[in-house]
Amino acid sequence: MALAGTGTNYSAPWWVAWLHDVPRVNLRFRSVPGRFEPRNDGYLQSFLFILGVAAVSLALNLLLLFVHYTRLCCCQRGGNGNVKRSSVCCSTWCVVLATLLCSTAIGIGFYGNSETNGGLKKVTTNFMDANSTLHSINTLVEKTGNNLKGKVASPLEKLQDSYSRWPEFQQVVRRGFVKAEGLRQLFQALPFWTANGQLAYIAETLASVEFYRWLAYLILLVVNTLICLLVLLGLSKQSRCLLLIALLAGVLMLIVCWASLGLDVVLVVGMSDFCIAPDNYISNLTLEYGIMGKDVLNYYIHCSIVSRSPFQKRLTGGLRLLSDVQSIILELIVFTAEDIPNTEAQLLNIQQMLNSTEVSLHQLTALVNCRGLHKDYVGAMHGLCWEGTVGMLFLTLFSLASTILLNIVICITPKTWCDFYRRNSHYEDVEEDEICRTACGNTRRPPLPSFYSYSSFGSQTSIQPTSQSITNAPVSEYMRAVSIPSHT
Secondary structure (H helix, E strand, O other), X not given: OEEOOOOEXXXXXXXXXXXXXXXXXXXXXXXXXXXXXXXXXXHHHHHHHHHHHHHHXXXXXXXXXXXXXXXXXXXXXXXXXXXXXXXXXXXXXXXXXXXXXXXXXXXXXXXXXXXXXXXXXXXXXXXXHHHHHHHHHHHHHHHHHHHHHHHHHHHHHHHHHHOOOXXXXXXXXXXXXXXHHHHHHHHHOOOOOOOOOHXXXXXXXXXXXXXXXXXXXXXXXXXXXXXXXXXXXXXXXOOHHHHHHHHHHHHXXXXXXXXXXXXXXXXXXXHHHHHHOHHHHHHHHHHHHOOOOHHHHHHHHOOOOOOOOOOHHHHHHXXXXXHHHHHHHHHHHHHHOOOOHHHHHHHHHHHHHHHHHHHHHXXXXXXXXXXXXXXXXXXXXXXXXHHHHHHHHHHHHHHHHHHHHHHHHHHHHHHHHHHHHHHHHHHHHHHHHHHHHHHHHHHOXXXXXXXXXXOOOOOHHHOOEOOOOOOOOOHHHHHHHOOOOOOO
């Protein structure tokens, strides 16, 4: 598909062809053709199969998390409390690394969401432009037809009575009336689009759906970011409450990510099936509902220099009829101005209306040319099949990465917290024992210095130490109470 002379063309990108080649399987595990047939039960079952795989994966994931938590609780109850510092650091850094990678996946999700939104906005913009062109064609044809009927054909019909005394002029007027009627009928036959306003309705519906899709993904990305921040903050503060909130939110986010992953895969597969050959589906749809003729549709889809316009014959015939009517009116003005002066003003008004009709006919020729509508068609396909599919692929990558990284965070974070708790409890017990020993040791007062009693009958060599009782009296009083006998 190419648009000659404008430099705009569309061809399916390689990732669309790659996705289109992925085999489709229905609910009976049978292969399904990849043709885009949204009303075919077998084709729809292939999408249900993808959603079913996502649902089963989610159920298995939650079951494995339950088994992991059960095992972790049992192991913690049977633990001896000896946790190495290296084990705590390893598990902590694993959680931090997984959280940072999850933040990177969130960045990919933001890019994919923006790219998808930009592509679908381009689709709606081109749809609105095409609808404006079609509306202009219909309006111009309707207005010109009404003017030909009210300001050309009707006055010519009335002028036949004014030329009753001149049969030759009356015949000329009748011939002009017939040609004016033929020109009006030709204008009325030019509109080729029967579904008036449908493109605008499709564009508005698509814009509304895209806004809610973009908003939902934005909320999902923001909540995912908050969960990552909660995990990092809980680890830095060693807060059990923050980590518990982050884990509960992480489990809910895991469920949402699995659901978004299934929907993303369904959308990207369906878009690839449509974008691999959009001409076929659009042709079948327009012919089924009788929106336009096959030759007209092919003219706008396959627009090139060699393409033959289906309106060329009508437009050429219209210009010829218009020229004939203008010649008739000019002839009547020239030859009847002296004999019937009261008809000159009417003939001049008719001539002015015919000049305006000539301008409208040239505008209509430009509007029905294939370049404008084909450019809108190619722009819409580029927005959907290039930017749109790329954005959906990045969103799919975000959902897949988020499910993996959230599983890692959810599995390791409880173990990290338990290791912190057990290690801190162990250190608190050791410190408490040391404090108790120190306190008990400090309550034992060292014995007071021994005082020796001397006997008056003994020598210095026979001096024996006597046990002294501990008293709380002051030392000075104690010393005065003690008397040391002198040697004789």
